[in-house]
Amino acid sequence: MGRPLLLLLILVLSVLGVLGALGGWAFVMSGAYDVSATKPHWRPVYELLEVAMHRSVQQRGDATAVPEAALRDPQLQEIGASCFRAHCVACHGGPGVPPASFALGLQPVPRSLTDSARSLSPGELMWVTRHGIKMSGMPAWEYRLSEEQLLAVTAFVSERLPRLSVPGYRELTGQAVTACGPVEPAGSDKAQGVRARGELALRQHGCTACHAIPGVTGPDSGVGPSLDGFARRQLIAGRLTNTAVNLERWIRDPQAIDPNTAMPNLGVSERSAREMAQYLHQGRGQP
Ligand code: HEC
Ligand code: HEC
Structure with a gap:
């Protein structure tokens, strides 16, 4: 009795699935979606990407163990400040400091990180910094910074940056320019094959x-x-x-x-x- 109905349902769903896939393919091949960086994403696409990005970071970032005490170490934060100035400010800007000209042409434009600590936990901040974000222009830093520098820049962004004044930022990054020198990068997890x-x-x-x-x-x-x-x-x-x-x-x-x-x-x-x-x-x- 129920069997023919089930088969019909499967058939209808398969046809709908195939039609959907064909429609999607036709849309892609028509070139209708504007990939230029001078046009923002369509609002629904933007919202979808934002949610997908934040859910993805939440899933992975929470698991990163970040030593809480280390984050409050002012010396580590100072190393983080110099890494921020060397590697992050060009895209994200800092207190009173604009991003570099090329960064303003990126789409999405890199946001100011001053209030990122409100929506991202230290574990999530460190995960994003280590792994980057695909198709956004946010680089992965695990091959460019050491383990200590990754932690330091996390400490700076989560603990210090949110309450830093313009003169405070200037003073901090002015005195700590040499602390973010090149070192053996963190690299990938040694446990991987x-x-x-x-x-x-x-x-x-x-x-x-x-x-x-x-x-x-x-x-x-x-x-x-x-x-x-x-x-x-x-x-x-x-x-x-x-x-x-x-x-x-x-x-x-x-x-x-x-x-x-x-x-x-x-x-x-x-x-x-x-x-x-x-x-x-x-x-x-x-x-
Ligand atoms: C080449 C440009 C570029 C550089 C350099 C860069 N970023 Fe980004 N970053 C981006 C873009 C683009 C995004 C995604 C858009 C956004 O959310 O700001 C992003 C996103 C982020 C986010 C997520 C912000 C949020 O609130 O969702 C964090 C955290 C971040 N970057 C940290 C860093 C740190 C730390 C550095 C330096 C070690 C850095 N970025 C260097 C381009 C850059
Ligand atoms: C800007 C382009 C470029 C990049 C980036 C690049 N290569 Fe090459 N690579 C070349 C060229 C061109 C040759 C041929 C060199 C020659 O014969 O003088 C080559 C040759 C090689 C060869 C020898 C190939 C052969 O047929 O004998 C290897 C191996 C190699 N590259 C590995 C790498 C690795 C690993 C990386 C990343 C660390 C890399 N390359 C990055 C351009 C590049």
Whole structure:
């Protein structure tokens, strides 16, 4: 008795699903949606993206354990202030300081972080800073800041920035300019497998901007040679025997090997170069 009805329902739902998918595809292919950064998202699209972003951050950020006491350490906040000035103010601006000109052309425009601590917990702030936000222009900092600097900038944004005056900000960032020096970046979680770490390191250093790399989603660029099947290659850039050590050397400083190569030095740390080489040499046994 109920069976024909159920089948009919399934049929109707499938037809509706297919029609919906076709409609969506037709909309995408028609080019009707304006991707220019001079037009804001449609309000419903904007709201949807905002909710999706905040739910996503809440799901993940809460789990990040942030030592509460450390956040109130004024010295750590000062390191955070100098990191903020070095890396964040260009996009987000600061008390009395405008964002850089290019940042004003971003869509969505990066908001002032002065009141972000009201809607984001320290764990969520640190998660966003570490991982960035896809398709928004917010970079991931885990390969650019150390673990301590990530915590410091979180301490600054959550505890100090919300009640900082213009002269206070000027004084704080003026005296602490040197504290956010380059260091071994936090990098990815060491508990992840070799594959995941290598893939992340390749993406986080922009290798996919020029190379097609199997298993790594990127723009499919042909500026550099495809790295497909690299484990089986005899030579690196036609110059070096393809050993793990040589590959790490090439990745860290290609111009030391060939001064005229178009491949730039991307400031890859020793650890990240090792993880990338392991990824590219997968399938050839012990690297
Ligand atoms: C290239 C530009 C750029 C830089 C540099 C940048 N951000 Fe962002 N950031 C964005 C954009 C774009 C967004 C998403 C729009 C928004 O919510 O502001 C964002 C969002 C955020 C958010 C979420 C804010 C909220 O209330 O939802 C936090 C937190 C944040 N950034 C922290 C930082 C920190 C800390 C730094 C420096 C280490 C930094 N950002 C550097 C562009 C940038
Ligand atoms: C701006 C573009 C660009 C970026 C970014 C780039 N490369 Fe390259 N890469 C090249 C070019 C061009 C070559 C060819 C160099 C030559 O033969 O002189 C090359 C060569 C290579 C080779 C040797 C390929 C072969 O066929 O022998 C490897 C391996 C490599 N790159 C890895 C990387 C890794 C890993 C990264 C990220 C850290 C990276 N590249 C980032 C442009 C780039």
